[in-house]
Structure formats: C-alpha cells, structure tokens
Amino acid sequence: MDNSSKVREFVVENFLFGDGEKLRDDTSFMEEGIIDSTGILELVFFLEETFGFSVEDDELVPENMDSLQNIARFVGRKMNAGSTAEA
C-alpha cells in the first residue's frame, strides 16, 4: 500500500466511520468538520508512528494537514528531508 492510501485508510476508518465515498483528495478536513482538536492529535500520532518522523507544533498548519493531498505532499517533504539528512 502506498503512503497516500495508508493515510486515506486511516482517515476513513478513524474519522468517517468507514464511509470514504465523498472524501476527495482535496476535501478540506477543517471546512468539512472531519478533524477536530482531538482528531488532529490522532492524525499526527499516526503519521509519526507510520512514517517515522516527528511533527513539530509549527507544522500543524492547514498547508500540511488539511486534506489528503496536503498530507501526501507534507509526508513526501518530510521523507525526503529525512533521506537527505541520512545521506
């Protein structure tokens, strides 16, 4: 399963009770009320556990977390930064 699919599956299972039919890649979690103040903490925990990086407080912004496509870009940047640092 690729990274985007893992995130989608997590969001659908944990915040949409398994019903992801209307969840598009650009659906805003904030606008649609999908993720609240505890939901964001669950999402961050999932990202840190699944992809092995730390999410800083100042990264908890809509640009990084407000939709599946934003998360996919954020995860990509973090993974690249990690591999660059390792190299």
Added chain:
Amino acid sequence: MEFHKDILKCDSKSEVEHICAFIQQQVRAMKRGGIVIGLSGGIDSALCAALCVEALGKDRVFGLILPEKESNPVSAEYAAKHARELGIETETVDITPTLEAFGTYRKRDEMIRSVFPEYSSESKSKITLPADLLSKDSFNFFTLKIDDGKGNVKSARLNKKALNGIVAATDSKQRTRMMHLYYYAEMKNYIVCGTTNKTEVLEGFFVKYGDGGVDIEPLSHLYKAQVYQLSEHLGVIREIIERAPSPDTWSFQVSDEEFYFRIPYDKLDLLLYAWQNDVPVEQVCETMNLAAEQVKRAMRDFNAKYNATKHLRQLPPTLE
C-alpha cells in the same frame, strides 16, 4: 448589510426589561419560588445575579459560591462582595472534598504525569490552544503547560489519551458545581440560573451537564461585549468588570482567549456576529481593518468549533 463597530451596542434599559420579563415568566412557568445562581466571581454570573434581583427581588435570589483549592482566591472574594452589594443571601461551599472523593485531582495528575513525570503537588497546570489565530494559522491542538511552583515552565503538545483524561477529570469541577446548585434549588423549590453567554454557546465553551446543566439561560442571546455593557448599566462591581475572563478551573491561571477562543474578545464578538449573520468578508475587512485571510481564518474556526460542539447544545436524541 448593516455592519459597523457599534453593531453590538444595545439599549441597556430595554434589554434588562426584556431579560427580567423572561426570568419572571420562567420562574412562574416552572412554578418555583425563586432562583439559585452559582457565583463564580466572573462577569457572567455577576450580571445574572443582578438581573435576577431586578426581576424577582433580592429575597428570591440565592447565591452559591463554590470554590475549590485551585480556584483563584479573589474569585470567591469578588463573588461575596457583589452578592453583599445586591443584598442577596449566599452560602459558600468548598467543593474540594467532593472533588477529592471523586478523584478529580488524582485522575488529572496521573494523566499530566504521563507527559511530565516530574509533576508534583506543588506544580500548577493548564492547557491552551495555539495563540493569536488572526496572526498565525494552525489547527486547534492543545498544549499542556506546567509550572513547578518556582516559575519554571514546561510545555508539550498533548496526545489524545492525555488530553481526554485531563479534560474528563477537570470537567468534573463544573459538574460538581451543578450537583450542588440543584441540591439547593430543590431544597428551596427554586430553579437554577445558567450564566452562559452567546459567545460561549456558539463556540461550545461550556460543560454539558456542568455549567450547561441549568433551568434557564438568560444570557445566551448576548455576546460577551453586551454582557459587559449590561454589567456597567446594572452596577456590577469594578473588580469583576475589570478582571480578565478566565475559566478558573486550572491551577496555572489561563484566560478564556488562551484556553479556547484564540481571538481577543474585542475582535471575537464582532467576527462572531459577522459569521452568524453572513456579513460579506470584504465588509468585515473594511470595518475591522483586517485582511481577508484573517477573517476567513476566524470564520473557519467558528465553523469548526460550532460543528464539533453541536451535541453540547442538543437534548439527548430520542426515538419517536
């Protein structure tokens, strides 16, 4: 659409009459002899008490002061002073033993220690949302801040388990107060007066079956700015009018803005009014001298909090 900086100003005299008629009507409808009100030392309960005295007379209003060991000591002092000026009967009940018996402090502190193992009985704690939403965008996530009692402050973003545990334990403070209010209300055959204002109702800033567990809500149509206006009109004491609004449920002092709203009250109420009345963003920007991005951010936050707290404003759903 009409929208200007004074849009929330009301005719104090007629608004007081309007609320007093409501209080009289509700006490009559519930066939009770008077009203019990929890006096927190804050402006909302102070105004409610003053309105109840206007509506029913001082002999039919009973004030209950319910401090606990983590309350700001001036809260009970201000509450008692305001009650004396109103001439109402009061009783002070320290709810600390009830909270200790329930395990409020122990349960909360266990959760805090899962984040900060060094947290001790001398330490103070609070939780906050990111500051200043209008200047910097971010999700609503809670941070735990502790003070070791010597001014050394540490903070950490909370995980879900710790957040839920801390909130669940702390909310028992408001629910314990509700239990005491109903004890006295039933003893006296009175109703219980709520103190939640419109700003708090819309954003879900109250505890279900805590401070939200009441018989009537005389302020729920008034924004906080209007609460201040009527408080001035009815002569609420200066100490209460001038103190910063705070939930007063955390040992490490925290303001309403820091804990939940993320926007200063002077802007919050106008933005909430604009949100509720669909005032065009451009008009809000022009009136309040804000950028479109700031206004949209505030509106998005109102939507998020309103939707996330819908269940707090509902009666339990039932089958037909």
